[in-house]
Amino acid sequence: MICPKCEYEYVEGIKECPDCGTPLVTREEFEGHLLHPEDWVVVYTCSDNIEAEMYKANLESADIETLILSQKDRNYPTVGDLAVIKILVKRDDAESALEIIRDINSRAQNTEEEGDEE
Numbered sequence: 001m002i003c004p005k006c007e008y009e010y011v012e013g014i015k016e017c018p019d020c021g022t023p024l025v026t027r028e029e030f031e032g033h034l035l036h037p038e039d040w041v042v043v044y045t046c047s048d049n050i051e052a053e054m055y056k057a058n059l060e061s062a063d064i065e066t067l068i069l070s071q072k073d074r075n076y077p078t079v080g081d082l083a084v085i086k087i088l089v090k091r092d093d094a095e096s097a098l099e100i101i102r103d104i105n106s107r108a109q110n111t112e113e114e115g116d117e118e
């Protein structure tokens with residue numbers, strides 16, 4: 001259960017947010033709410049959390065507010081580890097975000113041969 005206002009997650013059984021009194025919604029509803037019209041758009045999906053965090057870090061360093069939604073959740077019966085991770089940005093930022101992502105991808109292709117550091 002999540003407060004759509006504070007974006008805090010609460011354990012099951014709690015019906016409204018102790019902070020602001022807003023009725024809590026399920027994660028699904030919350031994500032649906034975020035995916036809805038006005039604000040957030042999905043600019044990229046992947047199945048690797050590390051990859052997603054990498055994109056997020058890059059977007060945020062460009063001052064783009066970024067949100068990662070993962071369906072890797074025990075409420076979602078997923079096959080193996082194949083969870084979809086969505087990267088969302090505000091609609092206004094979508095274009096610049098896509099440019100950054102494209103840039104990352106082309107760089108990644110160029111350096112692929114050299115392998116990953118870590």
Ligand SMILES: [Zn+2]
Pocket residue numbers: 003004005006007017018019020021022
């Ligand atoms: Zn709240």
